[in-house]
Amino acid sequence: MQSSSDRRGFLWFAFAASAVVAIGLFFVPAFIIRPFTHQSATGLALALALRQRAPWGTLAAALLCLVFALILWGATGRWRKIVLALVMVLVAFSAVMSRLNYFEWMFHPVPSAQFESASASKLDKGEMILAVRFGSDARAYPIREMAYHHVLNDVVAGVPVAVTY
Numbered sequence: 001m002q003s004s005s006d007r008r009g010f011l012w013f014a015f016a017a018s019a020v021v022a023i024g025l026f027f028v029p030a031f032i033i034r035p036f037t038h039q040s041a042t043g044l045a046l047a048l049a050l051r052q053r054a055p056w057g058t059l060a061a062a063l064l065c066l067v068f069a070l071i072l073w074g075a076t077g078r079w080r081k082i083v084l085a086l087v088m089v090l091v092a093f094s095a096v097m098s099r100l101n102y103f104e105w106m107f108h109p110v111p112s113a114q115f116e117s118a119s120a121s122k123l124d125k126g127e128m129i130l131a132v133r134f135g136s137d138a139r140a141y142p143i144r145e146m147a148y149h150h151v152l153n154d155v156v157a158g159v160p161v162a163v164t165y
Contacts, residue, residue, distance in 0.1 A: 008075065015068035019087050022061035025054040026094035030102065054098035062095040113154050115139065130163055132156050141165075 032039060032047035039047075050057075069084045076084065118140075123129070128143040134157035141152060146165035154161050 011068055011072050015065060015072060018061045018064040018068065019091050022058045022065060022091045023094045025050055025057045026098045033103065058095040058098045062091045065091050113152055130165060132161055134159050
């Protein structure tokens with residue numbers, strides 16, 4: 001026969017495990033896929049696989065977490081109730097955020113391109129650029145900026161272009 005403390009220990013373990021799953025399904029992809037950081041092929045594959053499964057995975061883990069929290073709530077002291085509540089807030093946050101495309105917030109588009117002459121440019125001599133030229137009209141887009149924004153819509157010599165990196 002299982003004692004009451006063994007049962008409570010199992011419930012706390014199950015609560016913590018389901019919370020780690022819910023929180024991890026959101027935070028691991030968000031941590032791996034960031035602007036200006038190295039992403040290995042394995043890490044990126046892991047992040048994308050987790051990102052794909054996160055909406056349903058976080059929902060299932062959050063529901064399990066809620067069930068365990070409700071069971072534990074009645075026989076728990078004040079400080080443990082605070083821990084349960086804080087973890088549930090983080091789990092709920094993860095479940096909501098996993099359904100949003102938060103990468104759009106990190107990689108936001110350039111609202112309007114602004115250009116300056118080559119002589120007024122403050123680019124380092126070794127800085128790489130993407131260049132587009134139609135007739136006498138030319139544009140240069142710094143790779144450093146394009147790596148953050150990824151896409152820029154522009155018009156060069158009356159021709160609409162989408163510059164990507």
